[in-house]
Amino acid sequence: RFRAKIVDPSCLNHFSRVINTIAKLAKTCTLRLTDSKLYFILSDKVANGGVSMWCELCQGNFFDEFQMEGVAAEHNEIYLEVVPENLSRALKTAQSAKAVKIKLTNRHCPCLRISVELPSLSSSSRIVTHDIPVGVIPRRLWNDFREPSVPDFDVSIYLPVLKTMKSVVERMKNLSNSIVIEANLSGEMNLKIETDLVSVTTHFKDLGNPPWASEDGCQSSAQGRDTESMAEARIDIKKLQQLLAGQQVNPTKALCNIVSKRIVHFILLHEDVSLQYFIPALA
Amino acid sequence: LSRIGDELYLEPTESGLSLRTVNSSRSAFASFLFAPLFFQRYEAGGSQPDGEHFRCKVLMKSFLGVFRSLPSLEKTVGKCLILLKPQASRLVVQLHCKYGVTKTHNLAFQECERLQAVFDTQRCASSLCAPARVLAEAVVHFPPTLAEVTLEAGPGGRISLRNYMEDEAERSKTMVTELCLAEDEFQTVAMAPGSRITFCLKEFRGLLSFAEASNLPLTIHYDVPGRPVVFSLDDAVLEVHLVLATLSDMESNLQPPKANGLSHLPAPSDDFTDDLESYMIAMESSAYEEGSGVPPSPTFPLRTPCAAESDPEEEEEEEEEGAVPGTPPHKKFRSLFFGSVLSPGGPGLAPTQEVLAEDSDGDY
Numbered sequence: 081r082f083r084a085k086i087v088d089p090s091c092l093n094h095f096s097r098v099i100n101t102i103a104k105l106a107k108t109c110t111l112r113l114t115d116s117k118l119y120f121i122l123s124d125k126v127a128n129g130g131v132s133m134w135c136e137l138c139q140g141n142f143f144d145e146f147q148m149e150g151v152a153a154e155h156n157e158i159y160l161e162v163v164p165e166n167l168s169r170a171l172k173t174a175q176s177a178k179a180v181k182i183k184l185t186n187r188h189c190p191c192l193r194i195s196v197e198l199p200s201l202s203s204s205s206r207i208v209t210h211d212i213p214v215g216v217i218p219r220r221l222w223n224d225f226r227e228p229s230v231p232d233f234d235v236s237i238y239l240p241v242l243k244t245m246k247s248v249v250e251r252m253k254n255l256s257n258s259i260v261i262e263a264n265l266s267g268e269m270n271l272k273i274e275t276d277l278v279s280v281t282t283h284f285k286d287l288g289n290p291p292w293a294s295e296d297g298c299q300s301s302a303q304g305r306d307t308e309s310m311a312e313a314r315i316d317i318k319k320l321q322q323l324l325a326g327q328q329v330n331p332t333k334a335l336c337n338i339v340s341k342r343i344v345h346f347i348l349l350h351e352d353v354s355l356q357y358f359i360p361a362l363a
Numbered sequence: 364l365s366r367i368g369d370e371l372y373l374e375p376t377e378s379g380l381s382l383r384t385v386n387s388s389r390s391a392f393a394s395f396l397f398a399p400l401f402f403q404r405y406e407a408g409g410s411q412p413d414g415e416h417f418r419c420k421v422l423m424k425s426f427l428g429v430f431r432s433l434p435s436l437e438k439t440v441g442k443c444l445i446l447l448k449p450q451a452s453r454l455v456v457q458l459h460c461k462y463g464v465t466k467t468h469n470l471a472f473q474e475c476e477r478l479q480a481v482f483d484t485q486r487c488a489s490s491l492c493a494p495a496r497v498l499a500e501a502v503v504h505f506p507p508t509l510a511e512v513t514l515e516a517g518p519g520g521r522i523s524l525r526n527y528m529e530d531e532a533e534r535s536k537t538m539v540t541e542l543c544l545a546e547d548e549f550q551t552v553a554m555a556p557g558s559r560i561t562f563c564l565k566e567f568r569g570l571l572s573f574a575e576a577s578n579l580p581l582t583i584h585y586d587v588p589g590r591p592v593v594f595s596l597d598d599a600v601l602e603v604h605l606v607l608a609t610l611s612d613m614e615s616n617l618q619p620p621k622a623n624g625l626s627h628l629p630a631p632s633d634d635f636t637d638d639l640e641s642y643m644i645a646m647e648s649s650a651y652e653e654g655s656g657v658p659p660s661p662t663f664p665l666r667t668p669c670a671a672e673s674d675p676e677e678e679e680e681e682e683e684e685g686a687v688p689g690t691p692p693h694k695k696f697r698s699l700f701f702g703s704v705l706s707p708g709g710p711g712l713a714p715t716q717e718v719l720a721e722d723s724d725g726d727y
Contacts, residue, residue: 206543
């Protein structure tokens with residue numbers, strides 16, 4: 081069972097923007113509900129091109145009411161397969177709502193029912209309900225959706241201003257299908273494309289490198305590394321562009337971890353939402 | 364009018380100039396009647412030997428081309444003269460603009476029979492009237508690509524609009540949106556209890572934006588499913604009618620029985636009878652034969668195009684049902700207009716996969 085309610089317009093707006101971002105990144109994804117958090121998860125199946133996503137929200141920051149009951153007490157979680165675009169569309173016209181309620185129902189099939197109470201000139205409010213079909217994921221498959229661990233990266237670096245990065249990548253997208261991200265521990269990052277006709281590189285400096293405490297005391301690949309040496313990965317430019325284009329608000333912190341020639345792990349942190357996005361390197 | 368048909372019929376009468384059009388499948392008809400007072404000068408012209416005024420039709424695109432850019436027209440055009448010259452076979456539209464510039468457009472026309480949908484609002488069992496703004500605000504919640512919508516008189520004086528799905532299979536994949544309006548949002552309501560009709564949203568949206576822009580209340584007359592629904596706008600110098608065919612009862616029977624209609628309204632009291640517990644338990648314990656045990660996921664819905672398809676470019680199959688556009692089959696028009704165009708399930712219409720969510724370039 082699940083039911084929740086948003087009453088505050090700015091919470092609603094904020095939640096809608098998160099959903100819009102997710103909708104831009106995945107056509108279908110997994111929504112995991114616990115009693116304190118919501119997660120939007122995309123696991124790295126071949127169908128996604130190896131991309132995976134982990135987005136975490138604290139329900140208390142958005143919902144005025146939030147009640148959920150999982151399958152059993154010791155597994156108090158719900159996993160649903162959803163099409164975020166449907167959620168996005170349902171919330172799009174709800175911005176002036178007095179209240180938005182979300183409930184998990186099972187009339188003809190499992191659905192997330194979004195009820196929007198809208199102000200009207202008449203005595204009673206207008207009610208719009210959207211029934212979004214969802215797939216309920218059985219417990220035995222929950223292991224597919226575990227939180228990905230931070231990879232053993234070679235370089236971790238803060239991203240440049242996302243708006244700038246986005247416009248650079250957008251222009252590069254017209255010229256090439258893949259882009260090389262390289263960065264070092266001196267706060268320098270380059271975005272490079274190379275085709276038969278042209279190669280373009282954009283250089284960013286003074287970005288800063290986030291300090292990572294090593295969890296168990298052992299050396300990570302990053303430590304002891306020459307600070308000038310670049311770690312690089314060549315990734316699908318469209319996936320990067322999608323990630324950047326989907327951002328609707330400037331994050332509080334934005335960084336990426338590069339495992340040379342393997343994967344780039346992006347972390348975008350907002351006050352109450354964290355988004356991790358993994359783009360594997362192209363062969 | 365251009366959202367409905369490709370040809371503009373001009374029919375001058377003593378009571379004004381009527382502009383009309385019909386869509387290729389003959390399931391949507393619209394007419395705008397401008398009273399003589401609307402014009403600075405109006406001459407219907409001499410009667411023909413058969414007692415009627417000269418009528419013609421022109422290509423919608425050609426006519427629209429004259430009035431291409433509204434903002435610049437408003438700034439530069441002082442007067443517009445429309446002249447029908449039967450002998451010269453030309454419809455002349457002359458724009459008298461600033462600085463002594465006159466733009467004259469000569470449009471070729473075809474003679475035609477009278478285009479008239481047969482409808483009688485007096486014989487419609489139900490009607491309702493609302494400010495255009497209310498209806499526009501209602502329709503905004505539906506996706507722009509949605510084809511058909513069902514209007515229903517629900518219990519407790521609630522009037523609902525719901526997107527229509529053709530079959531049960533779609534129901535488990537498509538998002539269903541329902542909007543409930545209270546009776547008092549309408550200026551008049553005379554709906555037969557439990558009545559419902561399903562019509563194409565696309566043409567209605569066109570009329571709605573016109574109504575909103577002119578700030579006129581919109582009246583809806585309808586009868587039983589299958590009989591056309593009439594949308595009207597009225598003011599001192601303009602009378603507008605949009606007549607749309609509706610899905611007949613056979614399709615309507617696929618809708619959930621009326622008793623369940625009650626449960627669509629959010630009940631104030633909590634009731635958990637529809638919760639997922641039993642469903643989850645069943646899922647946990649059942650053994651799936653196929654490899655993947657996950658229930659069918661909500662993939663992109665497969666949608667067949669609106670039965671009252673009005674876009675002739677998209678569906679070649681539609682041509683089989685309606686008469687060939689361009690010829691004057693208006694005697695056939697009358698008989699075709701009701702019911703036969705919208706046979707159940709739209710035979711001959713190959714289901715096309717219409718993606719409702721935007722296609723991202725990714726590989727998802």
